[in-house]
Amino acid sequence: MTGERPDPGRPRIFLESVIIVNYQFTAIEKKWQQRWREEKTFSCETGGSKPKFYGLVEFPYPSGAGLHVGHARPYTAMDVVARKKRMDGYNVLFPIGFDAFGLPTENYAIKNHIHPAKVTHDNIENFSRQLHMLGYSFDWDRVVNTTDPSYYKWTQWIFLQMYKHGLAYKATMPVNWCTSCKCVLANEEVVEGVCERCGSPVIRKEKSQWMLKITAYAQRLIDDLDELDFIERVKIQQRNWIGRSTGAEVTFKATTGDDIVVFTTRPDTLFGATYMVLSPEHALLKKWLEAGLLKNAGEVTAYQAAAASKSDLERTELNKEKTGVCLDGVKGVNPVNGKEIPIFISDYVLASYGTGAIMAVPAHDDRDWEFAKKFGCDIVEVVSGGEDVQKAAFTAKDETGILVNSEFLNGLTVKDAIPVITQWLEEKGIGKAKVNYKLRDWVFSRQRYWGEPIPMVWCDKCGWQPLPEDQLPLLLPEVDSYEPTDDGESPLSKMTDWVNTTCPCCGGPARRETDTMPQWAGSSWYFLRYMDPHNDKALASKEALQYWSPVDWYNGGMEHTTLHLLYSRFWHKFLYDIGVVPTKEPYQKRTSHGMILGLNPHSFVNLSEAEQKELMEEHGGEEGAKQFLREKYGEMADHPIVKMSKSLGNVVNPDDVIREFGADTMRVYTMFLGDFEKAAPWQTNAVKGCKRFLDRVWNLATEQAHSGEEYSPANEAAVHKAIKKVSEDIEAMKFNTAIAALMALVNDFYANGASRGDMKALLLLLSPFAPHICEELWEIMGFAAETGSMACQQGWPEYDESKTVAATVQMAVQVGGKVKANIVVPAEASDQEIVDAALAEPKIVKLADGMTLVKSVVVKGRLVSLIFKPKA
RNA sequence: GCCGGUGUGGUGGAAUUGGUAGACGCAGCGGACUCAAAAUCCGCCGGGGGAAACCCUGUGAGGGUUCGAGUCCCUCCACCGGCACCA
Numbered sequence: 030m031t032g033e034r035p036d037p038g039r040p041r042i043f044l045e046s047v048i049i050v051n052y053q054f055t056a057i058e059k060k061w062q063q064r065w066r067e068e069k070t071f072s073c074e075t076g077g078s079k080p081k082f083y084g085l086v087e088f089p090y091p092s093g094a095g096l097h098v099g100h101a102r103p104y105t106a107m108d109v110v111a112r113k114k115r116m117d118g119y120n121v122l123f124p125i126g127f128d129a130f131g132l133p134t135e136n137y138a139i140k141n142h143i144h145p146a147k148v149t150h151d152n153i154e155n156f157s158r159q160l161h162m163l164g165y166s167f168d169w170d171r172v173v174n175t176t177d178p179s180y181y182k183w184t185q186w187i188f189l190q191m192y193k194h195g196l197a198y199k200a201t202m203p204v205n206w207c208t209s210c211k212c213v214l215a216n217e218e219v220v221e222g223v224c225e226r227c228g229s230p231v232i233r234k235e236k237s238q239w240m241l242k243i244t245a246y247a248q249r250l251i252d253d254l255d256e257l258d259f260i261e262r263v264k265i266q267q268r269n270w271i272g273r274s275t276g277a278e279v280t281f282k283a284t285t286g287d288d289i290v291v292f293t294t295r296p297d298t299l300f301g302a303t304y305m306v307l308s309p310e311h312a313l314l315k316k317w318l319e320a321g322l323l324k325n326a327g328e329v330t331a332y333q334a335a336a337a338s339k340s341d342l343e344r345t346e347l348n349k350e351k352t353g354v355c356l357d358g359v360k361g362v363n364p365v366n367g368k369e370i371p372i373f374i375s376d377y378v379l380a381s382y383g384t385g386a387i388m389a390v391p392a393h394d395d396r397d398w399e400f401a402k403k404f405g406c407d408i409v410e411v412v413s414g415g416e417d418v419q420k421a422a423f424t425a426k427d428e429t430g431i432l433v434n435s436e437f438l439n440g441l442t443v444k445d446a447i448p449v450i451t452q453w454l455e456e457k458g459i460g461k462a463k464v465n466y467k468l469r470d471w472v473f474s475r476q477r478y479w480g481e482p483i484p485m486v487w488c489d490k491c492g493w494q495p496l497p498e499d500q501l502p503l504l505l506p507e508v509d510s511y512e513p514t515d516d517g518e519s520p521l522s523k524m525t526d527w528v529n530t531t532c533p534c535c536g537g538p539a540r541r542e543t544d545t546m547p548q549w550a551g552s553s554w555y556f557l558r559y560m561d562p563h564n565d566k567a568l569a570s571k572e573a574l575q576y577w578s579p580v581d582w583y584n585g586g587m588e589h590t591t592l593h594l595l596y597s598r599f600w601h602k603f604l605y606d607i608g609v610v611p612t613k614e615p616y617q618k619r620t621s622h623g624m625i626l627g628l629n630p631h632s633f634v635n636l637s638e639a640e641q642k643e644l645m646e647e648h649g650g651e652e653g654a655k656q657f658l659r660e661k662y663g664e665m666a667d668h669p670i671v672k673m674s675k676s677l678g679n680v681v682n683p684d685d686v687i688r689e690f691g692a693d694t695m696r697v698y699t700m701f702l703g704d705f706e707k708a709a710p711w712q713t714n715a716v717k718g719c720k721r722f723l724d725r726v727w728n729l730a731t732e733q734a735h736s737g738e739e740y741s742p743a744n745e746a747a748v749h750k751a752i753k754k755v756s757e758d759i760e761a762m763k764f765n766t767a768i769a770a771l772m773a774l775v776n777d778f779y780a781n782g783a784s785r786g787d788m789k790a791l792l793l794l795l796s797p798f799a800p801h802i803c804e805e806l807w808e809i810m811g812f813a814a815e816t817g818s819m820a821c822q823q824g825w826p827e828y829d830e831s832k833t834v835a836a837t838v839q840m841a842v843q844v845g846g847k848v849k850a851n852i853v854v855p856a857e858a859s860d861q862e863i864v865d866a867a868l869a870e871p872k873i874v875k876l877a878d879g880m881t882l883v884k885s886v887v888v889k890g891r892l893v894s895l896i897f898k899p900k901a
Numbered sequence: 902g903c904c905g906g907u908g909u910g911g912u913g914g915a916a917u918u919g920g921u922a923g924a925c926g927c928a929g930c931g932g933a934c935u936c937a938a939a940a941u942c943c944g945c946c947g948g949g950g951g952a953a954a955c956c957c958u959g960u961g962a963g964g965g966u967u968c969g970a971g972u973c974c975c976u977c978c979a980c981c982g983g984c985a986c987c988a
Contacts, residue, residue, distance in 0.1 A: 221985095262905060262983090269904065269984060276988080293988060306988090351986080377986040387988045395902085396986055467987050587982080634912080638929090669912095701926075703914060707906090708981085712913065715927045721941095722926085728941090754917095766915065769925035776925090779942095841921040846969040848921050886968060888920050894968050 052727040054691030058801040062161055070821065071115075071166040073122050075561070075573045082119035083577050084111045085556055085616070087585040087593070088126040088173075090548075091152035092133055096159040097673075098681045098699065098711055103584050103622045105696045106705060106764060108165045110582065112797035113759050115166075116825035122577055123166055124559035126173035127153050130181075131548040132210060132226060135479035139511050145479045149176055159683060163692050164800050166821070171562045175551030180558065181481045182502035183568040184550050187600065189484055189495050190607055196242045197473070199493060203310075204472055206234035211513040213238060215472045215547065217270075217592045233337070236517065239483060239544065241471040243599045247271050248464075250598055259619040260706075263590050270591040272467025277451050279460035281305060281388065282362045284369065285322060287313055289361060292383030292465055295393065295426075296454065297446035300435040301411035302388035304401070305361040305372045306353065309336040310380035317359055324357040329374060336376040351377050351400045363388075364459045365436075375400065383465055391422065398422035411435045412443060471596065473547060478511040478520040480545030488532035488539040497533050505545075519543040552593050553600040556580050556615060568609070575611050583616040586624075594619070620762060623708040624672070625699075627679035631662040632669040670710045681711050693799035694720045700764035700798055722772055723802055726795065729778055730788060730806045737784035744787050746835045747777045752828035755794045764798075771795055785810065796820045834890065841892040842867040844876055848892075860887040867893045 065071060086107045089100055111123035129149045138145040153174065160167065173180055191197040205214040209229035213236060218225045243250075251271055254264045276294035283289055289305065307314060309332060317323050318330065332354045353375030360369045377396055378387050391401035391408045398421065401408055408418055412430040415423025423430065425443075432438040437453070438446045454460030474483060484496035484503045496503055506527040511520050521543040522528065532539035554568065560577040561569035585594070601615040628635045633655050636644070644654035658666040665671065673680045686695045698719040703709025740748045751774045758767035771794060778787060789812060796803035800821060807813050807820040816823065834856045840863065842850040850872040854863055864885045867873055873895070880897035887893045 265905065266983065272984090272987065274987075291988080295988080375986090377988090379987065382987045389988085394988070396988075399986095465987075467984095590983090701913095709913070712927070715913065718926045724941095765913095766925080769915075772925055839921090843921080843969070846967085851921080884968065886920090891917090891920050892969090894920080896968050 052724065052802060052805070054693060054801070055688075057805045058162070058164065058692050061801045061804045062164055065164075065166070066161070066169070069170070070819070071121075071123065072168050072170050073120055075576050077120050079118060079120040081122065081577060081581075082111075082114045083122045083579070083581045084114065085123075085559075085580045085583040086125070087589065088128050088552070088555060089156060090131060090133075091127045091129055091149060091156045093137055093148070093152055095152075095155050096683050098625050098683060098686075099673075101163065101683055101695065101699050102625055102705070103586070104160070104165055105163070105699045106622065106762065107582070107584050108167075108696075109700065109759060109764060109797040112166055112800065112821055113756075113825060115821065116793070116797075116823060118824065122171075122559065123168060124171045124173075124562075125160065125165070125167040125169075126171075126555055126559065127156065127175065128548070128552050128555070129153065129174055129176040130480045130546075130551055132212075132477065132479070135477060135511055138479070144507075145511065146176065149174075162687055163683065163696065166800075171559050173555055173558045173562050175481075175555065176479075178502040178504055179565065181551065183558070184481050184546065184554070185484045185496075185501050185503055186498060186568065187554060187604070188481075188546070188550070189498060189501075190609075191241060191603060192485070192495050194603070194607065196245065196603060198240055198242065199237055200240050201235060201237040203233040204236050204238055205231045206236070206517070207231055210477075211515065211517065212476050213472055213474065215549075215592075216469050217595075234517070238472050239474040239485075239542075241473045241599075243471045243596070244466060244468055246599050246602055247273070247466040247468050249602060250595065253598075253602075253614055257614060257619070258617055260621055262587070263594070263619055263621060266587075266590045267595055270468065270595065273464060274466075275462070275464050277454060277460050278384065278463040279364065279388065279454060281364060283313070283372070284360045284362065285317065285320075287316070289313065289372075289386050290384045291386045291388045292463060293388055295390065295443075295447075296450045296460070297432060297435075297438060297441075297443050298390040298393045298411050299363070299365050299388070299450060300438070301390040301392050301409045302363050302370065303391060303407040303409055304370045304389045306378045306387050306389055306400070307372060307374050308378040308380040308385040309333045309374050309376055311374070311385050314374065317356075322358050325354065328354050329356065332374060339376070351375060351396070351403055353377075353400065353404065355404065364457075371406065373400075373404065381469065382467065392418040393422055393424055395422045395424060409434060411438075471599075473550075474542075474544035475547050476513055476517055476519040476544055478505070478508060478513075478545065480547065481505075481550055482521070482545055483542040485542040486530055486533060486539045487542065488534060488537060490537055491532055491534040491539075494532055494534045494539070500533075503541075519545060521545070549593055549596050553597040554604070556583075556597075557601075557604075557610065574609075578610060579612045579614060580616045582618045582620070584620045584622060587621050590621075621706065623704070623706055625681075625702075626670050626708050626710045627673035627677065627681070628710055628712060629665065629669055629671045630677060630679060631658055631666050633658055633666070634669045673711070681713065686716065690716055690720045691723075691801075693723055693802050696800075697723065697768060697798050701768045703765060705762045705764055719768075722768075722775065723799060725775055725779070726791070726799075727802065727806065729775060729783065730792075730810055733782065735783055735785040735788055735810070737786055738789075739784065739786045740790070741781065741784040741787055743781035744774075744777055744783060745832060747774055748787055748790050749828040749830075749832040751794060752790065752826045753830070753833055756825070756828070759797070768798060771798075790826050792820055793823055793826050838890050840867075840890070842870060842873055843892055843894040844873065845896065846894065849873065849876060852893075856890070860885075863887050863893050864895070867895060 084107050086104050111121050115121045134145050134148050138148050175181060188197060205219045207214055207224040207229055209227050210224060214224060214231060219231050222231060223229060224231055251268055251273060254267060274294050276292060277296040278290055278292050279296065281289045281291060318326055323329055353373045356372045359372055361372050363370055389397040391397040391406060392410045393412055410418045411432060411434050412423060413433045414430040415425065428442050428444065430443045432441045432446050438450060441449060451462050482503045482505055484501060486494045486496060488494055506524050508520055508524055513520060528541050528543060530539055530541055557569050561573035564570055597615055601610060602613060604610045605613050633641065644657065645651055648654045648657045683695060694716060698716045701719055751770050754770040755767045774791060788810060792803045792807050803820050813819065836856055837853050838856050839851055839853050841848045842852055850870045852866050852870055854866050877897060879900055881900050882895060883898050884896040885893060
């Protein structure tokens with residue numbers, strides 16, 4: 030093999046007398062990408078005798094910035110999995126598409142006066158180019174695009190089914206309003222009081238909105254998690270977000286005769302309820318104010334107004350100091366003891382949770398305690414076992430607390446008292462057991478242009494009417510301006526030709542809904558469309574849904590746990606209920622990748638040695654240099670690893686990496702840079718280590734002679750071990766150690782020489798990670814001609830457990846738990862033989878002088894531990 | 902405050918789940934090749950002691966269990982992520 034090579038397209042470069050041997054990755058990668066594309070190597074059919082595997086990655090939002098390394102990590106990982114599954118003999122569906130509706134495109138369109146559809150089209154082109162350049166084995170015949178009318182027809186269809194089943198409804202309520210996007214946001218889209226997307230303040234605004242009743246599925250969304258193979262932190266985060274709590278609803282009477290229903294998780298503390306609190310928005314306040322029952326009406330209305338004007342941010346920021354007003358003229362009555370107690374209004378009670386009213390038990394709730402101290406309310410202990418309740422609330426719910434001052438509950442533990450009091454309340458007809466969730470219904474309309482039109486029509490006579498299904502898709506009309514309006518209406522509202530229509534019910538004049546759907550709509554069911562993307566009769570055929578469901582493995586970002594992942598589980602459950610899809614859950618397995626971070630160029634440790642030296646000289650040592658950087662760049666300078674950002678100039682563009690090192694190197698490095706599940710920094714400096722590795726593979730294959738179709742004796746154990754390691758690591762997403770094992774194998778081959786059989790195994794194991802170079806070498810070494818197919822079409826190599834161990838093994842000998850010597854013994858040696866060999870080792874003989882062996886522990890293949898004691 | 906996670910060389914990270922800590926890379930140092938550089942190849946590379954064989958020490962801190970602890974238990978510290986007045 031030395032010297033001659035079959036393909037003249039890969040010349041050696043002669044530079045004076047030195048030979049530079051490098052594989053020409055640009056040409057090779059292009060060649061194979063083209064071939065995979067032309068031969069449709071990775072297209073799959075629905076059905077067949079092979080077992081199916083559906084691997085899914087989150088489809089990208091085609092932004093103008095193009096693909097970034099943050100996409101490459103999960104995509105490469107799932108591509109490795111998909112390629113291996115094919116070699117394992119599965120019929121693999123590994124699709125890609127574009128989640129293309131959304132604000133950034135719309136904003137870009139507004140700024141540059143280009144139609145969002147054009148912007149979307151161009152961005153998708155660019156993304157597709159980049160995805161091809163990385164050699165991903167997507168089925169390009171199944172690409173979906175959420176902005177395509179043939180796609181969003183079905184998004185609208187699902188909405189109509191929800192409407193028909195009472196899960197979509199219009200309601201006027203205070204909603205989150207982003208002051209910059211001029212658009213409402215779902216609760217999930219508000220982060221720390223600001224807009225998740227643009228960071229602008231979010232205020233409350235009364236608006237009529239389409240809502241989806243996700244709360245109807247709250248319990249099932251919790252319960253069904255148990256059967257799924259999701260990583261634990263995803264399950265925990267979803268459970269916390271849904272926020273189930275059990276307790277009781279209790280009806281208190283007001284002195285006006287009105288009922289005030291409160292929700293409590295601690296009905297056992299009812300005897301300690303010494304006051305009540307209503308949220309400032311509570312409906313009874315309006316009634317009492319209008320009836321003139323409140324002597325301090327001015328104070329009450331002023332407080333209500335102040336609470337209403339607060340943004341979410343202010344409300345959370347001000348939560349340290351509690352505020353409130355005591356109602357003058359109306360009191361509540363504690364139903365268990367008939368005592369009259371004061372009623373306050375305070376914004377620490379939320380209108381949107383429970384009943385918007387609470388009974389306050391300051392002795393056993395921190396918030397109530399704090400409020401009671403400030404407003405001088407009574408604090409009555411009803412659970413003993415804590416410290417003095419005048420000094421702090423005692424909130425333990427376990428067995429440490431015993432009920433006191435509570436008549437028939439006295440002497441019970443908290444746990445035992447809850448069912449007793451709940452039953453008592455039910456018998457008296459003043460309360461009942463109740464479950465509450467933090468989850469709210471999903472605010473589903475957006476006052477923007479670039480989204481799916483909501484297929485609803487308003488008729489003054491007939492009310493809201495769904496568009497007949499045969500009129501779908503309801504196309505997004507062309508408009509002159511995509512600018513959102515300041516009055517909070519969608520740009521579509523100005524399109525009178527489009528807005529004015531006839532009522533599907535009575536035929537009279539009617540108006541279309543002008544709000545559009547949120548970005549999360551299209552992504553809530555896209556994985557179903559991949560199963561049958563060109564179907565115009567249904568969102569997908571029954572056969573396709575039956576065959577491919579559920580997604581076997583879905584990898585995506587943690588940031589979608591309480592957004593897309595929860596929404597799509599909800600939609601899927603609904604579709605299951607109406608008989609459209611065959612499974613209760615969309616995804617069997619969910620994993621999550623860590624973020625790719627960047628190095629902070631302003632951090633001392635990331636500077637070159639020369640720069641460090643210079644700074645240390647200028648500023649008097651390391652501490653001085655660090656102090657200087659801190660003053661110049663702020664606290665950030667202390668963090669060597671940070672998020673990639675344009676302002677720091679540490680953003681890595683995949684195009685650049687591919688140009689300089691090739692797609693295979695990019696893929697290998699992306700998988701090698703750290704634990705897949707954890708955040709890890711991109712270190713441009715370290716990329717060349719992976720390039721070197723691939724160069725070594727290339728040189729090994731092309732510069733050395735290989736004979737023998739079997740594994741060579743010197744490498745056999747190493748090859749079997751590597752097959753085992755790489756196979757297991759891919760399944761467990763431990764890609765970094767899989768690559769480390771392949772590097773070690775190549776090092777072995779360099780040391781021992783490699784047979785053709787050895788090389789064949791190496792190329793197959795490496796091919797999911799570095800598919801282009803492996804295909805090329807597969808061809809060069811003649812394997813393609815022998816098998817008549819590509820490396821990616823071969824069976825995955827198998828290993829023999831018994832051959833993963835060498836004939837002899839080295840074992841450590843410990844005395845008193847410390848390693849004192851090493852012995853080499855046959856792999857199948859018995860425990861006794863191992864102990865004998867250890868005792869025969871000269872160093873151990875020396876240590877054992879004058880001692881008796883009292884105990885020995887043998888760990889096969891690892892070590893033998895000996896415990897001696899002095900001879901008596 | 903609550904929930905989850907992490908802490909290992911100069912650096913990214915390994916460690917068969919209780920079994921020889923630092924695999925595999927990057928950086929660095931030394932050598933070979935070269936007029937030279939790059940590339941490549943070989944070697945060294947936690948700290949301390951020793952001429953060496955070796956010895957001591959070492960996984961955020963402190964205790965414990967064990968023949969044996971990065972891994973398990975208790976206490977504490979630091980950082981990251983999520984939720985946050987949810988009654």
